Amino acid sequence: MFSLDKLIRNNIKGLSPYSSARDEFSGEAKVFLDANENSLGSPLNKWYNRYPDPHQVKLKAAISQVKAVNTDRIFLGNGSDECIDLLYRCFCQPGKDNVIICPPTYGMYQVSAEINDVAIKKATLLDNYQLDLVHLENLVDENTKIIWLCSPNNPTGNCLNREDIEMVLNNFNGLVVVDEAYINFARQRSWVQELQEYPNLVVLQTFSKAWGLAGLRLGMAFASPEIVEVMDRVKPPYNINQVTQELALQALEEVGQVNDMIRLLVDMRDALAEVLVQLPNVEKVYPSDANFLLVKMKDARGIYNKLLEQGIVVRDRSNVKLCEDCLRITIGTEQENTTLVDALNNLN
Template sequence: MFNLSDLIRPNIRDLVPYSSARDEFKGEARIFLDANENSLGSPLTKWYNRYPDPMQWAVKEKLSVIKGVAPQNIFLGNGSDECIDILLRAFCEPAVDNIIIVPPTYGMYEVSANINNVKVKKVSLTPGFQLDLPALEEAVDDNTKMIFLCSPNNPTGNSLMREDIEMLLNNYFGIVVMDEAYINFSRQRSYVQELEDYPNLVVLQTLSKAWGLAALRVGMAFASESIINVMNKIKPPYNINQASQELALKALDEVEQVNEMIRILVQERTRLEQELPRLPVVEHVYPSDANFLLVKVKDAKALYQKLLDKGIVVRDRSNVILCDDCLRITVGTEKENTELLDAL
């Protein structure tokens, strides 16, 4: 049975979090003399001299309407990478506990675990890029605190089978982290709506992909209020700056524009899926639910360099397990995609 208290590191469970001036102040005021800010303003705008809302409630409330979850079930991180790091620091005892990843997958799960001195167990996806459930079951031990899944997966682009994910959620009693960075480009239903059914589930999303706000560094974690409270204990007081909060709020008013961008990118993805296989240098284009394609080519390293010589940068993934001679190609604008096809 899932028991959150048993999973939290004891020092985190007993941690008294830092209390900032803005955490302690509640209500309305005209004169702020509590946080040692510069009362004269700043060279940019008068209001950037004040610390931002440490809990980003205005952004969370707007996200709550869009995502259909309560604000208290949302954590905002300085990119999803901060969410990953905080989860590891919350639940994994260094040099004792372990996590499981399913390569090929997003590289920061392993990097963050290594930074936190947490052992990484790797259970490769099947040749069809799906979960190997018997191997996962065998890999889990008493110190396996988390399993990281990415769906749609990076770098393969496909979605993991829903029945396999649910089998894992129902039979593993650690934390399951579902990274949905690319969910907006997929027809698959987000697991954000499943939080009440799975108290051990954490869903990661981001404003960097479909929302086009990679430079702002705003990642999201959706989970039970209990898990969100643990993450809030650990995060730096002002981890999302004021400018990012303001720009995120403006962007979140433009849902129709974002949906149109998604439509165009999916349309261009379909075009590339149809035209790339016609090229002699391309051996296989893997199906994708993301804003990129994994493409098996003849001599990936040489082709990568040839494209670079023409000013076109793709990602060489040929050194990644199950991705021999593969390039990962992000879907660009119509013009960029035409230039890519011409170059190939």
């Protein structure tokens, strides 16, 4: 049986979170003399001399409406990377516990584990980029605290089979983190709506991809209220700055425009895939549920360098297991995609 209490690190159980000045009163106020801010303002014509809301109340309320999930199930991080790091710090004992990743996958799961002195076990994906459930199950021991699943996966672009994720959720007593950074570009529905059924489920999403706000660094973690409470206890008090909160609120009022961009990017993704697969240097274009394509090429490293000489930057994944001779290509604007194709044609 899943027990959150058994997962939380002992030092976190007894942790008293930092109490910011804004936490120590309730209601409205007119004069703020509690936080040692510069009361004369700032060089900007905004109230950026004041600390931001440490609980992001308005922003979470807006996200709640869009995602159809209660605010007490929402945690906001300085990018998804902060959410990843906090999950290690809250639930993994350094030098003792381990987690499982399924490479090829997003590299920050391993980097954060190494920073936090948490052992990594690897259940490499099958050749079709799906979970190897037998290998994964055999890796689990009493000190395995988190299984990281990226779906749609980066760098392969595909969604993991839903039935396989359900199998992991139903048979693992630790946390199962499903990273859905690219879910808006996929046909598969989000796992956010399954939170009540699975108390060990954490879903990561981001404003960096479909919302086009990578520069703001705003990530979302959706989980049980109990898991969110633990993460809130450990996070820095003002981890989401005022500018990010304001601009994200504005973006959430433009859901229609975002959906239009998603449809356009998906159409351009499919069109680019059809063109690339016909090029002589292209051996395979893998199916994608994301805003990028994984493309197997003849001499991928050489093509990468030749594109770079023309000012075109893609991602060389040739040295990644199961992605040998592959380039990861983000879907650009229509003009950028045309420039890429022209450059590839001129290599022949």
